[in-house]
Amino acid sequence: MVDSDNPNGHNNKPQSQIYALRQQIDDINMQLLKLLNQRAEIAAEVGRIKSGMATSQYDPEREGDMLEVLQQANQGPFSNETIGALFKEIFSATLAMNSEKARSALLVERSDEHQRTVITLPDGTKIGDGSFQIISGPCAVESFEQLDEVAAALAKNGMSIMRGMAYKPRTSPYHFQGLGEEGLKIGRRVANKHGLMMVSEILDMSQIPLMSQYVDLFWVGARNMQNSFLLRALGNVRQPVILKRSFGATIEELLYAAEYIVSSGNPNVILMERGIRTFENWTRNTLDISAVPLLKQETHLPVIVDISHSAGRRDIANTLAKVAKASGADGLMVEVHPNPAVAMSDAKQQLSIPEFESMLAEIDMLPQV
Numbered sequence: 001m002v003d004s005d006n007p008n009g010h011n012n013k014p015q016s017q018i019y020a021l022r023q024q025i026d027d028i029n030m031q032l033l034k035l036l037n038q039r040a041e042i043a044a045e046v047g048r049i050k051s052g053m054a055t056s057q058y059d060p061e062r063e064g065d066m067l068e069v070l071q072q073a074n075q076g077p078f079s080n081e082t083i084g085a086l087f088k089e090i091f092s093a094t095l096a097m098n099s100e101k102a103r104s105a106l107l108v109e110r111s112d113e114h115q116r117t118v119i120t121l122p123d124g125t126k127i128g129d130g131s132f133q134i135i136s137g138p139c140a141v142e143s144f145e146q147l148d149e150v151a152a153a154l155a156k157n158g159m160s161i162m163r164g165m166a167y168k169p170r171t172s173p174y175h176f177q178g179l180g181e182e183g184l185k186i187g188r189r190v191a192n193k194h195g196l197m198m199v200s201e202i203l204d205m206s207q208i209p210l211m212s213q214y215v216d217l218f219w220v221g222a223r224n225m226q227n228s229f230l231l232r233a234l235g236n237v238r239q240p241v242i243l244k245r246s247f248g249a250t251i252e253e254l255l256y257a258a259e260y261i262v263s264s265g266n267p268n269v270i271l272m273e274r275g276i277r278t279f280e281n282w283t284r285n286t287l288d289i290s291a292v293p294l295l296k297q298e299t300h301l302p303v304i305v306d307i308s309h310s311a312g313r314r315d316i317a318n319t320l321a322k323v324a325k326a327s328g329a330d331g332l333m334v335e336v337h338p339n340p341a342v343a344m345s346d347a348k349q350q351l352s353i354p355e356f357e358s359m360l361a362e363i364d365m366l367p368q369v
Helices: 013-052 060-073 080-104 144-156 181-194 205-211 228-234 251-263 291-298 307-311 317-326 353-364
Strands: 133-137 161-163 197-202 217-220 241-244 269-273 303-306 331-335
Touching: 013 080, 060 080, 133 144, 144 161, 144 181, 144 353, 161 181, 181 197, 181 205, 197 205, 205 228, 217 228, 228 251, 241 251, 251 269, 251 291, 269 291, 291 303, 303 307, 303 317, 307 317, 307 331, 317 331, 317 353
Parallel strands: 133 161, 133 331, 161 197, 197 217, 217 241, 241 269, 269 303, 303 331
Antiparallel strands: none
């Protein structure tokens, strides 16, 4: 017998049921979308409040509690493992959204492609204006004679900024730790004699009043990159701050560290790439040269490269210097010593004065990017 409503003899009832069920799924999809976006809006507000409190966006304890409640309430047909995987994806997407929102509000982030921070030192030297500045000097101040010899060579070759380390953070407490305030006094005296600006590393916020009397730039080393108390304190100084990337820090973590200083009142921050720790042992660290264009793209702050601590060896310094300039960096830092063989620290990576002058000759042939 042929169905009068279906002359071909086919039963359309299953197809109609499928259509109706799919309509229900589509409706639920729209409800889920609406609920997910509502959830995201609420989570974004939580993230905004947390940002003001300077606390982490990620709360693993809270995430674990939510998953436990959801799995206890789950009555199927999805397994608890599936429910856990689904909600972990939601949690991850929410965290990524909040992190992106937080980053877009950072003071150190570039608001447009033309935004650029140019730092002008007391002698008129500019960093970040398109020139290529070289910060050089010995690993540590060892004596007046040692620093004076280097400074004379720097001045003769047209350099403006001298590094003069008075405090040395060392892995071993038995290694040379620097001359302290006496090293600062020597550095200031030598810098004045040769018309140079002086930069020195600060290890603790308690040193700010003392060091402010001697230095033209502060320098935060890799070990202190995430010392938020020191970073906030440096937001209150008049001198520019060189912020060195830690050997175990991501680029994002470096930007957040810079944000501590800038948001605390000091906009004059210079970022320094110094290499990251990898499995490679032929160099002291692995120079992450990709960090330079990425930082220049994401932030308006000047970026320089430390070719001494990244490699830990002088025989490839010239090549790394050329790579740094070709990458678009605003300058580099390199260690120079009158007699590297007898240096009290980091002897293998310091250049002699003739080697330094050879490096200058090679990089001068390269155009600035």
